Amino acid sequence: MNSPNIRTLLQNFVDQGGARIGQLEFTRDLRLFHKEDAGRSDLRLYQGADAAREIAQYDEKGEYRPLKSAPNLRRGWELEVTSIEELHLALDFFYPAALGLWLAFLENRLISTPLRQTLERQSGMYRVTAKLTDLEARDLMRNLCQVGCLRQRRWSVMHSREMVLPSHEIPLICSEACHLFISAARRIVKARK
Numbered sequence: 001m002n003s004p005n006i007r008t009l010l011q012n013f014v015d016q017g018g019a020r021i022g023q024l025e026f027t028r029d030l031r032l033f034h035k036e037d038a039g040r041s042d043l044r045l046y047q048g049a050d051a052a053r054e055i056a057q058y059d060e061k062g063e064y065r066p067l068k069s070a071p072n073l074r075r076g077w078e079l080e081v082t083s084i085e086e087l088h089l090a091l092d093f094f095y096p097a098a099l100g101l102w103l104a105f106l107e108n109r110l111i112s113t114p115l116r117q118t119l120e121r122q123s124g125m126y127r128v129t130a131k132l133t134d135l136e137a138r139d140l141m142r143n144l145c146q147v148g149c150l151r152q153r154r155w156s157v158m159h160s161r162e163m164v165l166p167s168h169e170i171p172l173i174c175s176e177a178c179h180l181f182i183s184a185a186r187r188i189v190k191a192r193k
Helices: 004-015 050-057 084-094 098-106 115-120 124-131 134-148 179-191
Strands: 024-026 031-034 044-047 077-080
Touching: 004 084, 004 098, 024 084, 031 084, 044 050, 050 077, 050 084, 084 098, 115 124, 115 179, 124 179, 134 179
Parallel strands: 044 077
Antiparallel strands: 024 031, 031 077
């Protein structure tokens, strides 16, 4: 999605000195790098938004990153982009849908789905996830979501949750349980048998 609204929001964010999303920092001259690499001069230089896909694909050990919002983005690189459009595309490669969710949240259009509702709509081999107990769900949220994901959950077991957005960074918003959560929930329920 290359929405003019997102580009305007992103341009305003950069103009006001905003410079962070997840594990990324970026400068006003549109250079991106891992936040823990700030100030380093020995970074491998990449150019163009498409390079973000390559950088985001694998962690430090060279292992595939199935969840782009996991706190395991590799370090040691700097990415130069030349426009807000390219920055938008690069950020979408690093954190898919993050900018669209941010805009929807700011415009009060973001609908969050409580976990029970997400589990009840599962079918096939995932239908069994509806049997996940509230205690199991909370444990999974703590062990999977809070530890293994940088997104801020807007959902809980039964309700949506309120969120306070930081003004100095683009938030990573989670509006409903992801496929990794659903898969883990299935394993938990199946292990009970």
